Amino acid sequence: MLAGGDRHVVNNNFIGQNRTGGSLRNGVGLLINSGDAHRIDFNALVYNDSYGIEINNTATPATRVQINFNRIGVTRQTQAAPNLGAGIRIEAGSEHSMFRNLIQNNQGDGVEILSQSRRNFAKRNSFLNNQALAIDLS
Numbered sequence: 001m002l003a004g005g006d007r008h009v010v011n012n013n014f015i016g017q018n019r020t021g022g023s024l025r026n027g028v029g030l031l032i033n034s035g036d037a038h039r040i041d042f043n044a045l046v047y048n049d050s051y052g053i054e055i056n057n058t059a060t061p062a063t064r065v066q067i068n069f070n071r072i073g074v075t076r077q078t079q080a081a082p083n084l085g086a087g088i089r090i091e092a093g094s095e096h097s098m099f100r101n102l103i104q105n106n107q108g109d110g111v112e113i114l115s116q117s118r119r120n121f122a123k124r125n126s127f128l129n130n131q132a133l134a135i136d137l138s
Contacts, residue, residue, distance in 0.1 A: 002062070003033040010040045014076075016047040016083070021075060023047035029083065033057040037064045044071045046081030051089045052106065058116055061093035068098070073105040073130070080105040080129070086112040087130065090120060097121040104128045109136040 002008050015029040029045040029052045032038060045052035052072040055062050072087040074080060086108035090096055094117060103110040103125055110127040113120055115138060127134035 001031040001033060002035060002038055004035055006036040006038075008035065008038045010038070011042055013043045015043055015045045016052075017044060017075060017081060021077065021079070023081070025049055028054045030054070031056065032062045032065055034060045035062050038062065038066070040065065040067045040070060042069050044076050045087075046071070046073060046075055046083065048083045048085075050083070050085040051108075052083045052087045054089045054091070055093055055096060055117075056089070056091040058092040061117075063093050063095055065093065065096045066099070067096070068100060070101045072101060072103045074102055082107050084108075086110065086132075086136075088112070090114065090117045092116050094118040095120070097123075098125055099123050101125045103134075104130065106130045108132050110134045112136045112138060114138050
């Protein structure tokens with residue numbers, strides 16, 4: 001969980017999966033509560049019991065989170081490894097960006113952006129086999 005501070009980097013991790021490919025079943029893969037300009041790059045976020053990534057604090061929300069080049073719901077070996085909710089859920093904050101993520105096999109939306117969040121950017125992401133919408137602007 002990222003709660004406070006600015007410019008944290010989460011890079012090149014297996015979140016929800018062990019080194020041999022087995023499931024570790026976290027609640028949320030990565031929870032971002034506050035701060036500014038965090039970078040989430042080159043991670044595998046799989047097998048989580050809810051969301052792969054969630055940005056959720058509406059009181060003091062995170063801003064300008066960059067989510068780039070991740071595999072969400074699919075392992076680095078391209079095997080299906082669904083999160084049980086959306087791949088990415090953005091509940092709060094503004095100016096978040098999602099670029100070149102592979103978002104597949106999630107049991108909810110690929111990306112879910114709620115109405116409290118503003119000015120978000122999604123470009124060149126790949127969506128496949130999610131159980132609901134690719135991008136849901138609720």
